[in-house]
Amino acid sequence: xxxxxxxxxxxxxxxxxxxxxxxxxxxxxxxxxxxxxxxxxxxxxxxxxxxxxxxxxxxxxxxxxxxxxxxxxxxxxxxxxxxxxxxxxxxxxxxxxxxxxxxxxxxxxxxxxxxxxxxxxxxxxxxxxxxxxxxxxxxxxxxxxxxxxxxxxxxxxxxxxxxxxxxxxxxxxxxxxxxxxxxxxxxxxxxxxxxxxxxxxxxxxxxxxxxxxxxxxxxxxxxxxxxxxxxxxxxxxxxxxxxxxxxxxxxxxxxxxxxxxxxxxxxxxxxxxxxxxxxxxxxxxxxxxxxxxxxxxxxxxxxxxxxxxxxxxxxxxxxxxxxxxxxxxxxxxxxxxx
Amino acid sequence: xxxxxxxxxxxxxxxxxxxxxxxxxxxxxxxxxxxxxxxxxxxxxxxxxxxxxxxxxxxxxxxxxxxxxxxxxxxxxxxxxxxxxxxxxxxxxxxxxxxxxxxxxxxxxxxxxxxxxxxxxxxxxxxxxxxxxxxxxxxxxxxxxxxxxxxxxxxxxxxxxxxxxxxxxxxxxxxxxxxxxxxxxxxxxxxxxxxxxxxxxxxxxxxxxxxxxxxxxxxxxxxxxxxxxxxxxxxxxxxxxxxxxxxxxxxxxxxxxxxxxxxxxxxxxxxxxxxxxxxxxxxxxxxxxxxxxxxxxxxxxxxxxxxxxxxxxxxxxxxxxxxxxxxxxxxxxxxxxxxxxxxxxxxxxxxxxxxxxxxxxxxxxxxxxxxxxxxxxxxxxxxxxxxxxxxxxxxxxxxxxxxxxxxxxxxxxxxxxxxxxxxxxxxxxxxxxxxxxxxxxxxxxxx
Numbered sequence: 001x002x003x004x005x006x007x008x009x010x011x012x013x014x015x016x017x018x019x020x021x022x023x024x025x026x027x028x029x030x031x032x033x034x035x036x037x038x039x040x041x042x043x044x045x046x047x048x049x050x051x052x053x054x055x056x057x058x059x060x061x062x063x064x065x066x067x068x069x070x071x072x073x074x075x076x077x078x079x080x081x082x083x084x085x086x087x088x089x090x091x092x093x094x095x096x097x098x099x100x101x102x103x104x105x106x107x108x109x110x111x112x113x114x115x116x117x118x119x120x121x122x123x124x125x126x127x128x129x130x131x132x133x134x135x136x137x138x139x140x141x142x143x144x145x146x147x148x149x150x151x152x153x154x155x156x157x158x159x160x161x162x163x164x165x166x167x168x169x170x171x172x173x174x175x176x177x178x179x180x181x182x183x184x185x186x187x188x189x190x191x192x193x194x195x196x197x198x199x200x201x202x203x204x205x206x207x208x209x210x211x212x213x214x215x216x217x218x219x220x221x222x223x224x225x226x227x228x229x230x231x232x233x234x235x236x237x238x239x240x241x242x243x244x245x246x247x248x249x250x251x252x253x254x255x256x257x258x259x260x261x262x263x264x265x266x267x268x269x270x271x272x273x274x275x276x277x278x279x280x281x282x283x284x285x286x287x288x289x290x291x292x293x294x295x296x297x298x299x300x301x302x303x304x305x306x307x308x309x310x311x312x313x314x315x316x317x318x319x320x321x322x323x324x325x326x327x328x329x330x331x332x333x334x335x336x337x338x
Numbered sequence: 339x340x341x342x343x344x345x346x347x348x349x350x351x352x353x354x355x356x357x358x359x360x361x362x363x364x365x366x367x368x369x370x371x372x373x374x375x376x377x378x379x380x381x382x383x384x385x386x387x388x389x390x391x392x393x394x395x396x397x398x399x400x401x402x403x404x405x406x407x408x409x410x411x412x413x414x415x416x417x418x419x420x421x422x423x424x425x426x427x428x429x430x431x432x433x434x435x436x437x438x439x440x441x442x443x444x445x446x447x448x449x450x451x452x453x454x455x456x457x458x459x460x461x462x463x464x465x466x467x468x469x470x471x472x473x474x475x476x477x478x479x480x481x482x483x484x485x486x487x488x489x490x491x492x493x494x495x496x497x498x499x500x501x502x503x504x505x506x507x508x509x510x511x512x513x514x515x516x517x518x519x520x521x522x523x524x525x526x527x528x529x530x531x532x533x534x535x536x537x538x539x540x541x542x543x544x545x546x547x548x549x550x551x552x553x554x555x556x557x558x559x560x561x562x563x564x565x566x567x568x569x570x571x572x573x574x575x576x577x578x579x580x581x582x583x584x585x586x587x588x589x590x591x592x593x594x595x596x597x598x599x600x601x602x603x604x605x606x607x608x609x610x611x612x613x614x615x616x617x618x619x620x621x622x623x624x625x626x627x628x629x630x631x632x633x634x635x636x637x638x639x640x641x642x643x644x645x646x647x648x649x650x651x652x653x654x655x656x657x658x659x660x661x662x663x664x665x666x667x668x669x670x671x672x673x674x675x676x677x678x679x680x681x682x683x684x685x686x687x688x689x690x691x692x693x694x695x696x697x698x699x700x701x702x703x704x705x706x707x708x709x710x711x712x713x714x715x716x717x718x719x720x721x722x723x724x725x726x727x728x729x730x731x732x733x734x735x736x737x738x739x740x741x742x743x744x745x746x747x748x749x750x751x752x753x754x755x756x757x758x759x760x761x762x763x764x765x766x767x768x769x770x771x772x773x774x775x776x777x778x779x780x781x782x783x784x785x
Binding site: 098102128129130131132133134135136137140293294295296297298299306307309336338 | 645668
């Protein structure tokens with residue numbers, strides 16, 4: 001081997017090693033433990049904090065949305081196609097939400113971010129600090145956040161996206177129901193018998209009047225906990241009793257009813273306050289101005305409800321990243337609440 | 339270090355107030371009754387203090403069943419007047435309830451007079467330091483009043499409000515104070531149970547307002563010291579009274595109200611453990627006070643403005659036979675010491691107490707009733723001030739001394755160029771009370 005070849009080989013080796021190191025660094029700084037392009041479960045790290053958010057892959061596909069056997073707003077059952085996404089295994093907890101509420105770690109780790117989306121974190125508005133205990137004494141660390149508006153939940157997603165470089169948002173109603181069903185066509189993901197609900201969900205009959213720690217019941221086949229019960233979960237969509245009216249006889253491709261009015265917007269899954277029937281995969285509920293009934297301010301808070309200790313959220317991350325204009329449109333425009 | 343301002347210069351003010359009050363008593367009593375009927379049967383409202391709470395209170399007043407109209411507004415700041423007007427105009431866009439013109443927006447420290455003059459009912463929602471002054475003027479001019487808690491920030495203010503409260507009663511004026519738990523169903527229902535002897539005599543309790551704290555307004559260039567303090571008022575005692583007075587008053591009040599007494603003395607501790615920046619002015623970030631009542635009951639009071647800690651805004655009271663848990667989110671639970679549930683309030687659909695207090699006020703005005711919340715509210719505010727005096731001084735302070743010898747906090751002059759009663763040092767920090775050193779009482783009785 002002559003000197004020229006030896007130098008070339010040495011250079012190649014050095015480049016290879018440095019690439020390998022660069023890769024490892026990127027993999028760590030992006031907060032994704034495994035190969036970042038594969039569609040598998042991961043824990044989203046949040047720089048400046050040791051709190052993580054566990055994300056589970058939900059392989060998209062076609063399913064039957066709604067139900068012909070229950071409330072009118074679930075009819076008719078119809079075919080829907082949703083794309084691949086990750087969904088948080090658990091409902092977002094108080095300790096996770098308070099990272100956004102307190103805004104103490106915004107600048108950590110931004111420089112080294114391996115971004116899918118670039119969002120200016122300084123331009124994201126902050127939630128107001130509540131005057132009273134919004135957890136109503138039901139617990140915080142490990143417990144689901146409640147009393148938050150859809151605007152607050154979406155702004156958390158925007159903040160998390162800016163913080164991590166990954167596009168996070170709320171699920172659409174279709175994505176939510178697809179994830180809840182996890183391949184089932186029954187009332188609940190485990191079948192039709194409410195008597196079995198105690199294994200899978202916190203609801204009126206077993207919650208003892210409060211929400212419970214996230215993930216303490218059995219998950220569904222996608223590895224998602226508390227899709228039934230514990231807290232009702234925000235979706236992206238405006239609620240209307242006739243949302244499904246024109247969907248029969250075709251396959252709706254990733255349907256999303258973009259909100260134009262503040263109320264009602266859709267929450268899903270039922271909660272610790274609800275009877276078994278409200279926890280069904282296809283059961284729908286619209287938000288209401290009544291949820292801010294004892295808010296003394298005018299306009300009322302954009303961020304907090306006063307009477308929704310049963311309403312929280314979980315997040316998703318679409319596998320296919322939409323163009324930035326489309327991402328921007330998902331944050332929705334805040335509407336003042338008079 | 340002296341935190342609470344010397345009171346000598348305020349004595350004249352008090353004397354003058356007393357003389358003026360004496361004069362008012364000669365006004366014929368039917369002035370009040372006829373005041374609200376001018377031309378038509380509408381009740382005219384003036385809003386004094388156009389911040390978030392004032393805007394909300396005005397909206398609630400305008401949402402009552404009676405024929406009410408907003409005719410005037412006053413605020414120290416023009417931008418507050420304008421934003422409040424815009425919000426109310428938006429909310430009541432399809433009504434004829436907002437009838438005021440540009441000249442009915444009164445800006446500045448003295449704007450309250452012109453606004454109050456135009457109305458039958460006044461809503462007083464400025465920072466609480468101004469409340470005694472505004473309340474006195476409103477009652478002198480025979481107006482019905484809704485005023486927010488607390489009703490003063492120092493003992494001198496309390497003495498003034500107590501005096502004015504008497505006059506308001508004599509004139510048969512309605513005075514509702516925004517201690518809205520008095521208009522909230524779970525509290526009223528549980529109070530009935532207590533009066534029916536379900537828990538026996540109350541002998542102790544724990545009341546809390548532990549939360550993350552409130553907003554901060556940053557200092558802007560070109561602001562005078564007075565303007566800065568008026569904007570960032572929460573952190574200055576002459577305006578706010580500290581959060582034990584401004585916020586925790588609600589919980590202390592529940593103890594006073596349910597026990598049916600005011601404390602004889604208090605002792606406690608407090609300080610600034612976390613919130614130490616100059617933007618937080620002079621107030622503490624935590625207080626713990628023991629209030630002892632004439633009947634012997636002892637109430638522990640905690641209030642905290644610290645992020646990341648256990649939040650708790652509630653009241654628990656222990657009787658000889660059972661205990662009560664109460665909170666502003668409509669809970670009310672009475673249990674026996676054997677664990678049995680004696681009573682549980684079902685409050686999920688209870689009305690908004692902030693609305694109810696206005697419904698009750700305007701119905702009373704319409705029907706010729708008299709509501710007199712001011713005396714109780716003044717004594718409850720005094721209780722919270724007593725708590726502050728105890729934590730600032732580190733001494734046991736009696737209610738009587740606090741009321742009669744408590745130092746004045748208020749400035750001598752209200753103008754943008756006047757010096758507020760507390761000023762920053764060269765580095766921008768304000769003097770902080772030091773337990774064991776700070777004096778909160780005058781040597782002699784003031785009046």
